[in-house]
Amino acid sequence: MRHIMVLNAKGGCGKSTLATNIASYFATEGASVALADYDPQRSSLDWLKRRPADRAEIVGVAAFEDGFRRVPRSADIVVVDAPARSHGKELAELVKHAETLIVPVLPSTIDMQATTTFIEELKSVGKIQRKQAKIGTVANRVRDNTLIWGDLDEYLTKVRVPYIAALREAQNYVRAYTRGLGIFELPEYLAWPDWEEWEPLTAWLRSKRSQP
């Protein structure tokens, strides 16, 4: 059983958006997927409620209530949506549950600043130091040709954590969430630019590079 956690102490950076899309990606690829929501805001579980019954099944787990106890033993992949504001002991505890960590970052000075602190904190967690979990960053809600996007791109290249993908700001994410789908489940004519942007992320997730 493999655990992929999406986390950043900063709220609103796209944790739930990434978690739901990763879950939908592996489910549509035929894997048995559980989506564990650690965030009492329940965005991932609310998305699952919207999911049409005829789509690839994803089992929801209210991890903020009782942890991983209800994750089916048969799950191949557990995608974990982490809560904002995780620090210190709580963060170390959270990270125990995953071998792959994805940190989404917005093109905003406040977010980059907060993420610098967060990544330093993450790197000080024993499990990360022992290389028992791999971290990757993802730029999210990118708008081409903005100065701040140039700054984020440069920042993520320098931060000394693998920089995996950049995802544009797109209504497709809002549209997909509303329908309980991932962008991989939207029609190709609408979603192909997003599919292309996800390619490096899904390739990383499938590869050994994202696993200890």
Ligand SMILES: Nc1ncnc2c1ncn2[C@@H]1O[C@H](COP(=O)(O)OP(=O)(O)O)[C@@H](O)[C@H]1O
């Ligand atoms: N790439 C994107 N394009 C457009 N909207 C996005 C994108 N990523 C996230 N959003 C929107 O930004 C808001 C915050 O994203 P969310 O995934 O809920 O963040 P978090 O879980 O980190 O708090 C949501 O309204 C979501 O629909």
Ligand SMILES: [Mg+2]
């Ligand atoms: Mg969320």
